[in-house]
Amino acid sequence: MLTQFARLTVAADGRYATPEELQFLKDYFKSFNLRLSAYQKIRAAEPEILRKVQAKIQSIDPTLFHSGSQDVTNKWKIDTVRVLRHTAAALLFNDRDRFKEQFITWFQTILKAMNVERSADLTYQVMLEVICQYLTPEEAALFVPIWELNRIKA
Template identity: 40%
Template sequence: MLNQLTKLSVEADGRYATDQELEFIKNYLQSVDLRVSSYEKIRDGEEKILDRTKKKMDMQNPNLFTRGSKNLSSIWRRDVMIILRCSVAAMLVNDLDWLRDSLLLWHRTIVNANKTQNISQATYNVMPEVLQEFLTTEELALILPVLQLNQSIIS
C-alpha cells in the first residue's frame, strides 16, 4: 500500500489520479477491517501460534531442530517471531514488496548459510494449519499469500 501510494503520487504529480489508478485504495479500504482483525488476532495469539506450530513440527519430525548436540528451537522461535511480526505488518498495509525487499531476501541468506531450509519449509507447511484455529476463513485468506511468499523465498 505504501509503495503503491508513493508510486501514485509520482505518476499523478500535477494531475488528478484516474479511477483506475485509485482502485487499489478502494480495494484496500474494503478490506481494512479484516486486515486489522487478522493483525490483532495474530498479535494477541502469537505465543500460542508459535507453540502450536512448534508442537506440530515436533510431531512430524522429532529431530527437526537437532543439529548434532545443538538444539535450534530457540533460534527458530526468535526468527519465526520476527518474520511473523513483519509478515503480519506487511499484510496489514498490503505491501508484500516491502516484506520481500526488507526482510525475506536477507533472511534467506541466513537460512542458506545455516542449512536450515528444511526447518523453514516445515514451518510454512504447518503454520497455515495453525492459523486456521485463530482466524476466520476471510482473515486467513489475507495472510496466506504472505506465508506463501515467505515459503517461496526462504525455503
C-alpha cells in the same frame, strides 16, 4: 499499499490522480477491517501459536531443533516470530512488494546460508495450519497468499 502509495505520490506529482490510480486505495479500504482483525488475532495469539507450532514440529521431527549437540530452539523462535510479524504487517498494509523486496529475499538468503531450509519449510507448513485455526475463512483468504510468499525460493 505503502509501495503503491509511494509510486502514486511520484507518478501524480503536480496533478490529480486518476480514478484508476486510486483504485488500490478503494480496494484496500474494502478489506481493511478484515486485515485489521486478522492482524490483531495473530498479535494476540502469537505465544500460543508458537507453542502449538513448536509442539507439532517436535512431534513430526524431534531432532529438528538440534544442530549437532546444540539446541537451536530459541533461535528458531526468534526467526519464526520475525517471519510471522513481518507477514502480519504485510497483511495489514497489503504490501506484498515491500515484503518481498525488504524481507523475504534477505531472510531466504540467511536460511540458505545456514542450511536450515528444511526446518523453514516444515515451519511454514505447520504455521499455516495453526494460523488458520485462529482466522475466519475470509481473513485466511487474505493471509494465506502473503504467507505463501515465504515459501517461494529466492
